[in-house]
Amino acid sequence: MPVVLDAGNFDLARSVSCGQAFRWRPIAGETAAFIGVARDKWDEARQCGPSLCLTCGEGDASFWRHYFALDRDYAPLEALLASDPIAAPCLESSRGIRILRQDPFETLISFILSANNNVARITGLVERVASTYGEPLNGGCFAFPTPERLAGASETELRSLGVGYRAPYVVQSACQTLDRGGASYLETLRSLPFAETERILRSFPGVGPKVAACVMLFGLGFDEAYPVDVWIDRASQALYPGLNAKAAARAAAERFGPWAGAAQQYLFHHFRGNARGGTPGVPPLDPA
DNA sequence: AACCAGGGTGAGC
């Protein structure tokens, strides 16, 4: 029995394709329909106007409502962006994106793989890692591998999947997760202060400032985390033309406060989208 | 054929 969730102006395609999650692929022959995996569940998701339609049973409805953050009102973010003449244009291209509530270990490994890489290739990497080491679910999907499984993976095999020089980072970070208590340890980071969580995450091999911010935002619920990659460098400097990249990013994060992470995602999607051909009818931000 | 992609590490300063 399908489930229909009230989704407001939630945009499924944008939310699962904007580079925050790597486990959703479009269903051939349909528009705005995706099959994806989160934790130990897989599902088909379809945009049905202002609703999100799922093929799961009623018992999983609350899980997906939480995963897609349908319980949260994004009006304050939209107002914040609309009030800035530079940021306002990204509303047209990014409205409806929600920060998904993903599994911390999956985000940790996925964003270790993201280093100096691009979204399309990361998606393929994560998919191959999952199907090689993950538990098979129904529907031909695979759960993301456990820390135990990846801690025992061989670097040679990971390299054969295309992981490249990040292979030792994956194995060692999985080992370190295991040493500290497994996947549940990462969950405990939610209740720690921001700076303390960042410090701990950066002690994992392959985790620097950017990856730590992604894990905190996408996996641990730190809404004020503001991951800075090459696109956000450019976007931040468009917002603050006088400042260098680092100072501009700091100013932007402070300006958006508890909405910094979501604002970052809207900016990322807008800037990256413009570089990839743009959204028809939507003028680009001035990169200056 | 260089250059780029949701960067991090280690060496040298």
Place this chain on the structure above:
DNA sequence: GCTCACCATGGT
């Protein structure tokens, strides 16, 4: 504290 070469891989 800071900068910089280097790191695999595939697409343009």
